[in-house]
Amino acid sequence: MRNMWNDFQSSLFLFYKYVTRGNKVTLTLTILMATLAFIQINIVHGILSGAVNLIYSQTKSNYVGNIVIQPGKDQWGNKEQYITQVERLKRKINAIPGIIGCSARYSTGAIIEYDPDKTGKDIRSISWPVKSINPQDEMRISELHNCMLAGQYLDESDRDQVIMGREVSGGYGASLEVQSLKGVNIGDEVTVFYHNGVVRKYTVKGIYATVFPLADMTIFVTQKEMESVLGLRDRASEIIIRTDEAYPEAYYIEDLRKAGVELQDIRPWQDFIGLVLGIVQSFDIIKKIILFIGLIVAGVTIFIVIFIATISRRKQIGIMKAIGMKESIIVTSYILLALFYATIGISLGMAIIEFILKPYFIAHPLVFPMGKVSLLIVRSEFLTSIASMIAVSIVAGLIPSWQVSRENIIKAIWG
Amino acid sequence: MIEVKDLQKTYTGKVPVHALKGVSFDIPSGQFVALMGPSGSGKSTLLHQLALLDTPTSGGILLDGVDILSLSQHAATDFRLRHMGYVFQEYALIPELNAIENAFLPLMLLGIHRKEYIRIAGDLMDKVGLSDRLHHLISELSGGEQQRVAIARALVNKSKILFADEPCANLDTENKGIVLRLLRKLCNELGQTILMVTHEPEQREFADRVLWLRDGRLEKEEYISKDTQEEALHNGYRTDISSDPDYLKDD
Numbered sequence: 001m002r003n004m005w006n007d008f009q010s011s012l013f014l015f016y017k018y019v020t021r022g023n024k025v026t027l028t029l030t031i032l033m034a035t036l037a038f039i040q041i042n043i044v045h046g047i048l049s050g051a052v053n054l055i056y057s058q059t060k061s062n063y064v065g066n067i068v069i070q071p072g073k074d075q076w077g078n079k080e081q082y083i084t085q086v087e088r089l090k091r092k093i094n095a096i097p098g099i100i101g102c103s104a105r106y107s108t109g110a111i112i113e114y115d116p117d118k119t120g121k122d123i124r125s126i127s128w129p130v131k132s133i134n135p136q137d138e139m140r141i142s143e144l145h146n147c148m149l150a151g152q153y154l155d156e157s158d159r160d161q162v163i164m165g166r167e168v169s170g171g172y173g174a175s176l177e178v179q180s181l182k183g184v185n186i187g188d189e190v191t192v193f194y195h196n197g198v199v200r201k202y203t204v205k206g207i208y209a210t211v212f213p214l215a216d217m218t219i220f221v222t223q224k225e226m227e228s229v230l231g232l233r234d235r236a237s238e239i240i241i242r243t244d245e246a247y248p249e250a251y252y253i254e255d256l257r258k259a260g261v262e263l264q265d266i267r268p269w270q271d272f273i274g275l276v277l278g279i280v281q282s283f284d285i286i287k288k289i290i291l292f293i294g295l296i297v298a299g300v301t302i303f304i305v306i307f308i309a310t311i312s313r314r315k316q317i318g319i320m321k322a323i324g325m326k327e328s329i330i331v332t333s334y335i336l337l338a339l340f341y342a343t344i345g346i347s348l349g350m351a352i353i354e355f356i357l358k359p360y361f362i363a364h365p366l367v368f369p370m371g372k373v374s375l376l377i378v379r380s381e382f383l384t385s386i387a388s389m390i391a392v393s394i395v396a397g398l399i400p401s402w403q404v405s406r407e408n409i410i411k412a413i414w415g
Numbered sequence: 416m417i418e419v420k421d422l423q424k425t426y427t428g429k430v431p432v433h434a435l436k437g438v439s440f441d442i443p444s445g446q447f448v449a450l451m452g453p454s455g456s457g458k459s460t461l462l463h464q465l466a467l468l469d470t471p472t473s474g475g476i477l478l479d480g481v482d483i484l485s486l487s488q489h490a491a492t493d494f495r496l497r498h499m500g501y502v503f504q505e506y507a508l509i510p511e512l513n514a515i516e517n518a519f520l521p522l523m524l525l526g527i528h529r530k531e532y533i534r535i536a537g538d539l540m541d542k543v544g545l546s547d548r549l550h551h552l553i554s555e556l557s558g559g560e561q562q563r564v565a566i567a568r569a570l571v572n573k574s575k576i577l578f579a580d581e582p583c584a585n586l587d588t589e590n591k592g593i594v595l596r597l598l599r600k601l602c603n604e605l606g607q608t609i610l611m612v613t614h615e616p617e618q619r620e621f622a623d624r625v626l627w628l629r630d631g632r633l634e635k636e637e638y639i640s641k642d643t644q645e646e647a648l649h650n651g652y653r654t655d656i657s658s659d660p661d662y663l664k665d666d
Binding site: 003006009010013014017018020021022315316319320321322323324325326327329408409410413 | 463466468469489492493494495496497499500501503507509510511512516520521523524526552568569572
C-alpha cells in the first residue's frame with residue numbers, strides 16, 4: 001500500500017512538472033478543445049432538453065393537464081360515453097392534497113362552417129371537435145385565458161359565442177393552413193353542425209394561441225351551451241386535473257383511486273403525447289449522436305496530445321525506466337495529465353455554461369414552433385457528459401503512454 | 416563484486432548479429448573499469464546487459480552473489496533503482512525538472528522522505544560542483560554541468576555500481592576533464608565501482624583497469640598504475656596521450 005502511494009506521489013510529481021514546465025501553448029489549446037467539446041455536448045443537450053421540456057410543459061398547461069379522467073367501462077366492458085356525477089367527482093378531486101384544480105369538458109364531433117361574405121359562394125368548412133369548458137374552472141388548470149391573441153376569453157354565461165385556436169381560425173400566424181377556416185376574425189359568425197343534428201350559430205369571441213399546435217386546434221363553447229346542445233347535465237367527456245407536481249402523476253392517480261374515483265379511466269399526461277413522443281425520441285437520438293461526437297472530439301484531441309507528448313519523450317521515458325522508474329508510474333503521470341486537461345476543460349465549460357450561456361439564452365431564447373426555448377441543463381445528462389469526458393480522457397491518456405512505456409528501453413533511448 | 420560468465424548476446428533478424436560471443440570477467444568492488452574497443456566491438460551491448468537494460472542470449476551475471484539475470488522485469492526495474500546508476504552519453508535528463516529534481520528522482524521513487532532526499536541530492540550536487548545550480552532548468556546548464564547532474568542522479572541511491580556509457584562523448588575537452596576527474600574521485604573517495612564505456616584511449620588513464628573488446632570477445636586487459644591515475648587527476652584530461660592505434664580501427 002505504501003509503495004502504491006509512493007508510486008502515485010511520483011506520478012503526481014511528474015504530472016505537476018509536465019503542467020508547470022511543459023509547453024503552455026499545447027496546454028492552453030488542449031484545454032480549449034476539451035472546453036469546447038464539453039460546451040458543445042451540453043449546449044445541444046440543453047437546447048433539445050429545453051425544447052422537450054417546453055413541449056411537456058405546454059402539454060400540461062394547455063392540452064391535457066397532468067392527469068385526465070375519462071369515462072370507464074360499463075358492465076359489458078364497453079367504454080362509457082360520459083363520466084357521470086361530475087360535480088360530486090370534482091369535489092372529491094379538489095379535496096385531494098396537491099391537486100390545484102380540475103375542469104370537466106364535453107367533447108363532441110362537429111362540422112364548422114364559415115361564410116365570410118355571407119353569400120354562400122365561399123363557404124369554408126372543416127370537421128373538428130368542439131369542446132366545452134367551465135371558464136372559471138379552466139382558469140385553474142390551463143393558461144388558455146392568458147393566451148388570447150384577439151378578442152376575449154369566455155364568460156360562464158356565454159351561450160352564442162365561441163373561442164377558437166388560431167390553427168382553426170387559419171389566421172393570426174397559423175401554421176397548419178390546410179385544416180382551418182382560412183381567416184376567421186373576431187366578431188365573425190360560424191355555424192356549427194353537431195353530430196346529434198343540432199345546428200347553432202356562434203360569434204367568434206376570441207382567438208387564442210398557446211403556441212402549442214395540438215392545443216391550438218380546438219373550438220371551445222361554454223359548459224352550459226354544450227349541455228344545452230347535448231341535452232345532458234352533470235356529465236363530462238373528460239376531466240382535466242392539474243397537480244402541484246410535487247410528486248409524479250402516479251402518486252396522485254393512486255390518491256384519486258383511494259378517494260373513490262374507481263370506475264373511471266385515469267391516465268397521466270404522458271399517455272396523450274404520442275404525436276410528440278416521436279419528436280422527443282428523435283431529440284434523444286440527436287443527443288446521443290452529439291454526445292458521441294463530442295466525446296470523440298475531446299478524446300481524440302487528448303489522445304493526440306498525449307500521443308505526441310509520449311512519442312516526443314520516448315527517449316526520456318526510456319531513461320526514466322533505465323533509472324528504475326516503473327512503467328505504471330509513467331503511465332499514471334500521463335493519465336493524470338489527460339485527466340487534468342479534461343477536468344479543467346469541464347470546469348471552464350461549466351463556468352461558461354452557467355455564467356455566460358444560460359443567462360444569454362434566458363435573455364435571448366430560441367424561437368421554436370412550439371414556443372421560446374432556453375437552455376435546460378438536465379442534471380443526469382450533465383453528470384453523464386462529465387463522467388463520459390473523464391472516462392474518455394483516461395483512455396486517451398492510457399493508450400499512448402502505455403504503448404510507449406512498454407517499449408524496450410534500448411530501443412526507446414536509441415530509437 | 417561483479418562476476419560475468421560466458422555472456423552472449425545475439426540480435427535475431429534476417430541476419431543474426433552475434434554482438435557478444437562469450438565474455439567472462441570479474442570486477443571487484445571499488446574498481447574503476449574502462450571498457451574499450453573499436454565500434455561494433457560490443458562495448459555498449461555488454462554495458463546494457465550488465466545494467467539490465469537488455470537481456471543476454473545466454474551466460475550469467477552475479478552482482479554481490481545475486482544472479483541478476485533471473486530477476487523478473489519488475490524486480491529488475493527495482494534492482495536498477497536500488498543498486499545501479501547509469502550515466503548516458505547524451506546527458507539524458509528530464510527537461511521539465513530542474514537540476515536537483517533530476518538528481519533526487521531515484522530517491523523519490525524509493526519513497527525516501529522529501530527532506531531527506533533533498534539533503535542527500537544537495538550534498539551530491541555539492542560534490543559534483545553544482546551547488547550553485549540546483550534550481551536551474553536543464554536547458555540553462557552547459558553540457559558538462561548536465562553530465563555532472565546525470566552523475567549525481569546515478570549516485571544518489573548509493574548504487575553498488577555506476578555504469579557510464581561514453582559519458583564524455585559530447586563534451587568539450589575541459590568538461591571531459593571535469594567529468595573524468597569526478598569519476599576518479601568518486602572511486603577514490605567513495606569506493607564507487609564504475610564501469611565506463613569509452614572509445615577514447617586517453618580516458619583510460621583515469622581507470623584502474625581497461626577491458627579491451629573486439630568482435631564481441633574480451634581480447635585483453637590492461638591495468639593502469641596509480642601513478643598514471645594520479646598524473647591524470649593532477650593534469651586533467653589531455654589529448655596528447657599516446658593511444659593504441661590498433662584498437663581504434665573500426666571493424
